[in-house]
Amino acid sequence: MSYSVAVRALCEFTARAGDLDLRFTPAPTGPEGVAGHATVVDRRAATYESEIALSGQYQDLLVRGRADGYDPGSNQLEEIKTYRGELSSVRDNHRALHWAQACVYGHLFCQARGMTRLRVAVVYFNVVTEEETLFSRDYDAVELQAFFEEQCTRFQAWAATELAHRQARDLALAQLDFPLGRFRAGQRELAVSVYRSARDGRCLLAQASTGIGKTLGTLFPLLKAAPDTRIDKVFFLAAKNAGKALAQQALDRLNESPAQPGLRVLDLQARDKVCVYPDKSCHGESCPLARGFYDRLPEARAAALEHTRLDGATVRTVAEEHGVCPYYLSQELARWSDVVIGDYNYYFDSNAILYALAQAHQWRVAVLVDEAHNLVDRARHMYSSSLSQPALKRARQAAPKALRKPLDGLNRAWNALNRKQAAAYQAYDAVPAGVLASLQKAIIAMTEHVGQAPLAQDDPLLLFYFEMLSFARLAEQFGPHALFDVTRDRLDDLDGPTSPSTLCVRNVVPAPHLASRYAAAHATILFSATLNPQQYYRDTLGLPDNTAWIEVAAPFQAEQLAVHVAGNVSTRYRDRKQSLRPIVDLIATQYAKRPGNYLSFLSSFEYLEQVADLLSQSHPHVPLWKQTPAMNEASRQAFLARFTETGAGVGFAVLGGAFSEAVDLPGKRLIGAFIATLGLPQVNPVNEQMKAAMERLYGSGQGYDYTYLYPGLQKVVQAAGRVIRGEHDTGTVYLIDDRYRRAKVRALLPGWWQLPAPEESTCVDRQLDITASYAVATR
Numbered sequence: 014m015s016y017s018v019a020v021r022a023l024c025e026f027t028a029r030a031g032d033l034d035l036r037f038t039p040a041p042t043g044p045e046g047v048a049g050h051a052t053v054v055d056r057r058a059a060t061y062e063s064e065i066a067l068s069g070q071y072q073d074l075l076v077r078g079r080a081d082g083y084d085p086g087s088n089q090l091e092e093i094k095t096y097r098g099e100l101s102s103v104r105d106n107h108r109a110l111h112w113a114q115a116c117v118y119g120h121l122f123c124q125a126r127g128m129t130r131l132r133v134a135v136v137y138f139n140v141v142t143e144e145e146t147l148f149s150r151d152y153d154a155v156e157l158q159a160f161f162e163e164q165c166t167r168f169q170a171w172a173a174t175e176l177a178h179r180q181a182r183d184l185a186l187a188q189l190d191f192p193l194g195r196f197r198a199g200q201r202e203l204a205v206s207v208y209r210s211a212r213d214g215r216c217l218l219a220q221a222s223t224g225i226g227k228t229l230g231t232l233f234p235l236l237k238a239a240p241d242t243r244i245d246k247v248f249f250l251a252a253k254n255a256g257k258a259l260a261q262q263a264l265d266r267l268n269e270s271p272a273q274p275g276l277r278v279l280d281l282q283a284r285d286k287v288c289v290y291p292d293k294s295c296h297g298e299s300c301p302l303a304r305g306f307y308d309r310l311p312e313a314r315a316a317a318l319e320h321t322r323l324d325g326a327t328v329r330t331v332a333e334e335h336g337v338c339p340y341y342l343s344q345e346l347a348r349w350s351d352v353v354i355g356d357y358n359y360y361f362d363s364n365a366i367l368y369a370l371a372q373a374h375q376w377r378v379a380v381l382v383d384e385a386h387n388l389v390d391r392a393r394h395m396y397s398s399s400l401s402q403p404a405l406k407r408a409r410q411a412a413p414k415a416l417r418k419p420l421d422g423l424n425r426a427w428n429a430l431n432r433k434q435a436a437a438y439q440a441y442d443a444v445p446a447g448v449l450a451s452l453q454k455a456i457i458a459m460t461e462h463v464g465q466a467p468l469a470q471d472d473p474l475l476l477f478y479f480e481m482l483s484f485a486r487l488a489e490q491f492g493p494h495a496l497f498d499v500t501r502d503r504l505d506d507l508d509g510p511t512s513p514s515t516l517c518v519r520n521v522v523p524a525p526h527l528a529s530r531y532a533a534a535h536a537t538i539l540f541s542a543t544l545n546p547q548q549y550y551r552d553t554l555g556l557p558d559n560t561a562w563i564e565v566a567a568p569f570q571a572e573q574l575a576v577h578v579a580g581n582v583s584t585r586y587r588d589r590k591q592s593l594r595p596i597v598d599l600i601a602t603q604y605a606k607r608p609g610n611y612l613s614f615l616s617s618f619e620y621l622e623q624v625a626d627l628l629s630q631s632h633p634h635v636p637l638w639k640q641t642p643a644m645n646e647a648s649r650q651a652f653l654a655r656f657t658e659t660g661a662g663v664g665f666a667v668l669g670g671a672f673s674e675a676v677d678l679p680g681k682r683l684i685g686a687f688i689a690t691l692g693l694p695q696v697n698p699v700n701e702q703m704k705a706a707m708e709r710l711y712g713s714g715q716g717y718d719y720t721y722l723y724p725g726l727q728k729v730v731q732a733a734g735r736v737i738r739g740e741h742d743t744g745t746v747y748l749i750d751d752r753y754r755r756a757k758v759r760a761l762l763p764g765w766w767q768l769p770a771p772e773e774s775t776c777v778d779r780q781l782d783i784t785a786s787y788a789v790a791t792r
Contacts, residue, residue, distance in 0.1 A: 015073055015074065015075040016075065016175065018075070019076075020067075022374055023117065023164055027167045027168055028114075030109060031105060031106045033300075034296040036295070037470070038102040046095045050081065053082070057084055058084065061085075062082060063081065065080040065083060067121035071162060073169070080092070088130070088132055089134050090115070090132070092134070094135060094137050095137075096139060098463065098464015100139070117161055123157055124158075130152065133157070141461065181275060182275060186239055186240050189233075189236065189267065192267055196230070197230075198566075198568030198740070199566055199567065204230050206219060210536050211242050211536045212242060214242070215536060215559055216559075217539070217540075220545060221540060221564075222568065222734075223735075224569065225565065228383065236267065242536075245377050246352070246379075247379050247380075248352075248355070250355060251356065253671070255675035255676060257354050257355075259675075261324065261354060265278075276351045277318065277321055278324075278352045278353075281344075281356070282339075282343060287340045295470075301336070302336060306337055306338060306341065310342070310345065313334075313337045314342070347370060357382070357387075358395060377535045379538070384540075384674060384675060385539035385550070386543045388539070389724075392523035395526070396495075397487070397518060399484070402427060403513055404477050407473040408473050410473075415458070416462055418458075422451045423452055426450075426451040427448060430445055430447075430448055438500050443491055444518065452481060452488075453485065456478070456482060484516070487518040494522040496517075501513075519703075524553060528557075543734075545564075546723065549719060553719070569765060571766065573744070574736065574746060579595070580751045580753060580754045581751065582595045584616065584620075584691075596689050596749060597627045599747060600663060604632075607745070609660075610660055611683070611687065613686070613687040614686065614732045618667060621640070621666070635663060637662055638655050638662065640670060652672065660682075669728045674731040676735055679739045683735055683744070686744075687746075688749060689749040689750070691752055691753070692732075694721055700721070703720050704717060704720040707719040722757070729762075756771070
């Protein structure tokens with residue numbers, strides 16, 4: 014059995030040396046790179062060959078790739094590289110990599126054509142000036158063969174180890190049994206659907222109740238399917254650390270099973286969590302861990318892969334022992350891991366490393382999206398971008414004289430837009446042409462400057478440049494799935510019509526941006542306890558038409574959860590003062606009836622403080638603790654530590670926050686929840702514009718549901734799901750608001766709940782409700 018490797022991957026492994034150097038230099042975009050290659054090819058003679066598929070065998074190693082071009086007139090094989098700015102900005106270790114690739118292609122070409130001599134060239138093409146710089150050297154085929162075999166020899170031992178690991182892994186996975194012995198109710202049904210989706214290479218949208226073991230119920234069948242479906246890697250993506258921790262626990266359990274598959278499990282950590290020298294820049298002249306990084310990487314990589322559990326602590330320890338950067342060691346290990354655990358952005362963001370690696374190495378990947386209801390909002394943020402005039406002002410102050418003119422031009426176009434807008438907020442059909450043209454001029458000038466004089470990572474000029482690039486990229490992709498809006502920072506007499514503003518390309522529906530991610534994966538499984546109604550998620554996430562759907566029946570009985578509706582209370586903003594006493598008395602009454610641990614969910618920190626303070630004053634015998642804004646990891650753990658099997662008290666939290674999902678408090682650690690809100694997003698100008706966009710995309714009446722109702726009730730169901738976690742748990746949930754009596758709201762609650770019959774009500778029309786709330790919110 015051969016181990017197949019791309020030319021680039023081979024050379025990245027064998028030919029990289031020296032420092033890690035991540036000083037920013039402007040690189041061509043993908044389309045610019047393609048256009049640059051095309052320009053070089055067009056300049057060649059009619060006999061010039063381009064995109065030449067080549068492959069060659071060295072013992073058990075198959076090396077493959079495409080050479081950029083061959084000129085038979087000069088007998089010259091070319092490797093074309095595009096760049097911006099000064100050629101001197103191309104790092105030495107990158108040049109060494111480029112030359113190694115050219116020489117490997119040179120050998121494969123000589124072997125394919127039976128040639129004895131060949132000129133090998135690396136052509137650097139400036140995408141701005143269209144200037145070519147060519148470096149070439151004549152080789153005997155014997156020299157190129159020796160170079161090729163040297164690279165293969167250096168890689169072969171590693172390849173043999175990797176091939177043995179893959180074979181042993183697949184053999185063990187084929188023999189793997191479910192580690193818990195028996196499936197929970199509903200868990201087998203979920204596992205079968207996941208296995209079939211992996212077998213068929215399709216997407217699956219799976220709604221499965223909290224408590225059935227979705228994490229293990231999706232990982233196990235996907236890994237079982239890996240040998241037959243030739244899946245190279247599994248990416249487990251989570252919105253929160255709690256989800257990542259559950260995945261690690263499930264994979265530990267699988268690795269500890271009798272089959273012992275020896276899965277290498279990498280937990281990708283955010284850079285700000287693992288950076289050893291946050292005050293230094295990522296290059297050898299500044300950071301000691303970047304100096305000689307690639308020289309020490311081989312030993313560090315080998316040492317790391319002696320472990321199967323590549324969590325943050327393990328990677329940090331190995332990195333420290335070998336004097337390398339833990340963050341970039343972790344990114345290197347993604348190439349050699351079987352399962353990678355990470356945040357959504359590692360695969361779905363526009364600059365996602367896992368997506369880029371999968372594309373570059375042509376991996377067959379399976380993607381698991383945990384708590385997938387969160388992906389809508391997270392993806393919106395990934396594909397939204399804003400520019401603020403104060404940031405422009407800071408950039409101009411830091412700019413050299415040559416850049417002030419284009420930045421001033423952008424500011425003038427911006428102020429012209431401000432003068433036309435009297436309101437504090439306004440949405441437009443598109444980014445005004447004048448602003449966009451000025452922005453592009455500023456980007457071109459900045460790109461040329463940064464290419465010649467790299468800036469520090471925290472330079473306000475560089476930071477604003479990145480923001481401009483992001484904004485311009487999204488402006489170019491602008492369509493009905495997005496909004497362009499302007500928010501004036503202040504409209505007082507001091508600034509008048511020239512007060513600064515913020516421009517935003519705001520994503521409403523991420524579907525167009527996510528389609529390529531599904532297409533790149535062999536199978537994508539999106540699962541959550543709250544994916545109802547499924548059409549909302551199909552529309553907003555842009556899932557393929559053949560995406561399968563499964564709704565797994567809850568394993569719980571209605572008798573396990575007593576659901577009460579406090580339909581005589583309104584938690585609307587205008588009614589909050591009057592709601593405090595009824596909520597507090599309800600909490601105290603239930604606590605007296607059944608002492609134990611409860612969670613109370615409110616719609617805001619302000620509301621939370623009001624209810625908690627009144628409970629403390631009126632019923633001081635009830636212990637309570639509160640979530641606070643900007644809690645760190647230690648504070649969150651301390652909050653959850655109060656929920657013990659023998660404890661009693663009421664924890665207060667914000668609905669939709671850190672404690673309303675992905676929190677596991679089984680048994681008597683949590684016996685009830687009070688949810689004093691419908692969780693509806695605030696009615697404000699931005700959300701009203703999003704509502705209007707939804708109406709245009711999905712039809713009359715859908716705007717309110719897609720913008721307010723569905724996202725709100727999803728948070729409610731998630732929060733209530735904290736109460737019943739196991740087959741023998743019992744508990745109580747209070748839904749506090751008169752709108753819980755409405756049929757449309759109740760239809761979005763879990764079917765296994767036994768809801769009390771709705772009381773007779775004279776609820777006002779929904780739209781009048783929204784209008785009244787809007788008036789209060791914007792007063």
